Amino acid sequence: MNDLQRNESVRRKLAAWWDTNARDLPWRFGRTTPWGVLVSEVMSQQTQMSRVVPYWETWMRAWPDAAALADATTAEVITAWGRLGYPRRALRLQDCARAVRDRYADELPRTYDELTGLPGIGDYTASAVLSFAFGERIAVIDTNIRRVLSRVFLGEESLGGSAKPAERELVNRVLPADAARSVTWNQSVMELGATVCTAKRPLCDVCPVAEHCAFLAAGRPGLGERRTRPRQRFAGTDRQVRGIVLDALRGLPDGQSVLERSRIESLWADHVQLDQCIASLDEDGLIDMLPDGGVRLPQ
DNA sequence: TTCCGGTGTC
DNA sequence: GACACCGGAA
Structure with a gap:
């Protein structure tokens, strides 16, 4: 042969x-729009698909198209992203939605260059959307x-x-x-x-x-060999601290949006590192720092 | 405790 | 081309 x-x-x-x-995933078999496919691909980049399903369902009910997501508040977007991880991606997805609305009249473009020109869309996602949503050969x-x-x-x-x-x-x-x-x-x-x-x-x-x-x-030579990827520690890193702060903000009771300074300080013992993380979250646009030392999700 | 990944940034 | 970013599975 x-x-x-x-x-x-x-x-x-x-x-x-x-x-x-x-697998019978809700964004497969022509049951959603190209935008819905894009959202599923962005969410699936960091999380197994079975765990993505409930987030995707809720997300698409709240914001069925790019224009709807473009109008959401940052706080709503970060909260809906929940524990999917990489919260900056939620912001990029909203940036992407605004670009689609503004540049392409709320209609996802169909070329590789236009798609990769959108915030948060790289080679993989552009190719996946062209193939899975538009049926292109790529x-x-x-x-x-x-x-x-x-x-x-x-x-x-x-x-x-x-x-x-x-x-x-x-x-x-x-x-x-x-x-x-x-x-x-x-x-x-x-x-x-x-x-x-x-x-x-x-x-x-x-x-x-x-x-x-x-x-x-060939007898499966080298099965499971470690991929050469610099491994990332977790415990005690900024990554952990940032997650704790965002989680506390998401968990605030309804009608309450500000996390007071005293509550923040109870989240992490090392206040130097804590303040660095607060500052980096602020720089990323994931939180707003208030003059009195409190923080909140951007409105 | 170790491992996993697509994009953006430097 | 190295590295940061997240949370959960193994």
Whole structure:
């Protein structure tokens, strides 16, 4: 079997697998707008999809389109973002909504350059929106797709930081020529990476393309090898302190918006670090500092 | 305790 | 191209 036949065989197997195994997420199967797809992609960047679902449902009910989100208060946006993580992304998503409303009359643009020109939208999200929302033929490159394609076609783990040129060439080379098939390809490869071809413990027993997988044939060399990524500590870092402050603000009772200085000081013993974090949250636009030392979510 | 990730920034 | 950013799963 030559490369082309193998590629086509993998495609057919994955498409059949997708038909019966795709998770029934509310932004799939044409049930939402391109904007809804974009929101789901931004939320899914840092959080597993199953945990995103309830946030996405609430968010889209409150702000069904870009114009609606553009008009929300920052406090509302940060509160609705909840514990999704990376709260600055919630602000960027609102910036993005304002740009879509102002530059594109509330209609998401359909070109890569216009999409990546929006706040918070990089290569991955632009490609994902073009493929999943607009049905365009474009290679989507995220870590799941890199891991799956590298294993199946190269027989090796995808290691290291950003995608290298050779990796991008592979992803483009195996992308089906037909647009509709390319969309299913992107979705099914990504889904396989999320649910079967996982990083540490791939479920090769139930994998629909096991018979074509170069990685499995090679005896899964280097399975679960550490990706070279600088690891980030957590305990005691600014990251933890910032989260504690925002969480306290989100948890204020209805009708109360200001966190008093004395309450702030009870959140963290090291007041030097605490004040640094308050200042950085203020710089990020995530909180407002009041003259009396209190803070609140921006109105 | 360790590990995970897309974007923006420097 | 290194690093910060978050919270939760493993």
